[in-house]
Amino acid sequence: MRLTRDLADPRFAQPLSGLYWMISVHQRGQVLRSRSLWDDTLDLPSDDLEPGAVHRHRLDGPGGTPLIVREQRVQHPSPQGARSLRVAVAIEAAEIEDARRDYALAILPSLGLLAAALIAAAVAQAFVGLRPLRRLERDVAAVRSGATRQLPVDHPDEVMPLVTAVNDLLQEQEKAIDHARARAADLAHGLKTPLTVLRALGQRLRRGGEEGAADDIEAIGADMRRQVEHQLVLTRIRTRSDGRAGEPCPLGETIDRLVRTLRQTPAGEAVVWQVDVPATASFRIDRSDLxxxxxxxxxxxxxxxxxxxxxxxxxxxxxxxxxxTDDGPGMPPEQAEQAFRRGVRLDERRPGHGLGLSIVSEICAANGIDVTTAPAEGGRGLLVRLTQVA
Known part of the structure; x- marks a missing residue:
């Protein structure tokens, strides 16, 4: 058995070129090999190779060079009958690894550009896809700040169901707020007549000489009026939906008006007032709340x-x-914190109901104003600090 022509790759004919073939004739023990093997042979394992099956091995070749071998058993027809041939082809492993590395180095820049393009496309898709949600976020912030009452209805079709649902919810909330306002107003008006009657009863008792009973009734009436006023203020704060709370309100005008009023009271006329308010200073708050x-x-x-x-x-x-800042007796930090709780009075000897500072706390919380207290400079008196970030 012999080859009638040389193979296409000339390295099969070059000794120790790194590319080899070998054919073993099973029945006769004959071995044919490429000239590149020279006097060596491929040390194939004695495995059971079925006809048509292909096995892959990693063997040592001439000079101990690692080879990658693929072998297959084929049936070769001849006049004497079919012969079983074991055909093996081998190449140096380093050549395959070099080719693989060169291919990876050649394709890596293209893969990098492809990856960068895919990432850029994904970012662009996310940016464009989320643009309606970013606009929706701005519109919700406008509703929350009071700049508008409802979300615009010119959003893309994909988010319009959400916009419609939010607008329906806002409308229902506005109806509930209006109802709560009406109920609070009805309650206040309903209590005015009984309180007026109670005051008249106290005056009648006083004219009749019953000073003690008159004092008790007038104190109860005053306390009830204060409680009603307190609840009306809280109702206005908690149920506001007219959009005014987010507008800047000048501080100087309100402070000057209040100081002029307090100077006309017996307690306020003896006080030395120091007012330093820039004309441009303002809080984002409703004027009545301020x-x-x-x-x-x-x-x-x-x-x-x-x-x-x-x-x-x-x-x-x-x-x-x-x-x-005042120059009064001041108070410890723990008492200052309690003073802003509803109904807390730190000195029962002073007039009041313990509701004023709790209203301050409610108004500050509703308008994003941080309220803190500290001892005044010099350690005597109390400093109340209100801070609002624009």
Whole structure:
């Protein structure tokens, strides 16, 4: 058995070229090999190779060089009958590994560009796809700040069901708020007549000489009026839906008006007032809330001060800071925290119901104003600081 022509790759004819073939004739023990093997043979394992099956091996070749071998058993027809041939082809493993490495190095830049293009496309798709949600977020923020009452209806079709659902919810909430306002107003008007009758009864008892009973009835009536006013203020704060709370309200005008009013009271006319408020200073708050909040704080300062009250406003970056300082006895930090709780009175000897500072706390929480207290400079008196970030 012999080959009638050379193979296409000339390396099969070059000794120790790294490319080899070998054919073993099973019946006769004859071995044919490429000239590149020279005097060596491929040391194939004696495995059971079925006709047509292909096996792959990693063997040592000439000079101990690692080879990758593929072998297959084929049936070769001849005049003497079919012969079983074991055909093996081998190549140096280093050549395959070099080719694999060169291919990887050649394709790596293209894969990198492809990966960068895919990432850029994904980012662009996410940016474009999320654009309606970013706009929706801005519209929700506008509703929350009071700039508008409902979401615009010109959003893409994909988010319109959500916009419609949110607008329906806002409409239902507005109806509930209006209902709560009406009920609170009805309650206030309904209590006016009984309170008027109660006051008249106290005056009648006083004219009849029953001073003790008259004092008790008038105290009860005053307490009820204060409670009603407190609840009306809280109802206005918690149910506001008119969109005014997010607009800037000048501080100087309100502070000047309150100081002029307090100077006309017996307690306030003896106080030395120091007011330093820039004309441009403002809080984003409803005007009635601002009046209620500052009125309670200034009344409290007048109640406790010895002789002097200072009101100062300054800008700290994006924050507006308002400070009210009195030279009264002051209070420890733990008492200052309790003072802003509803109904807490730290000194029962002073007039009041313990509701004013709790209203201040409610107004501050509703308008994003941080309220803190600290001892006044010098350790005597109390400093109340209100801070709102624009």
């Amino acid at each position: 009046t209620e909040m500052l009125g309670n704080l200034l009344e409290n300062a007048v109640k406790w001060t010895t002789s002097r009250i200072a009101v100062r406003v300054r800008e700290e970056g994006r924050a507006t800071v308002l400070e009210i």
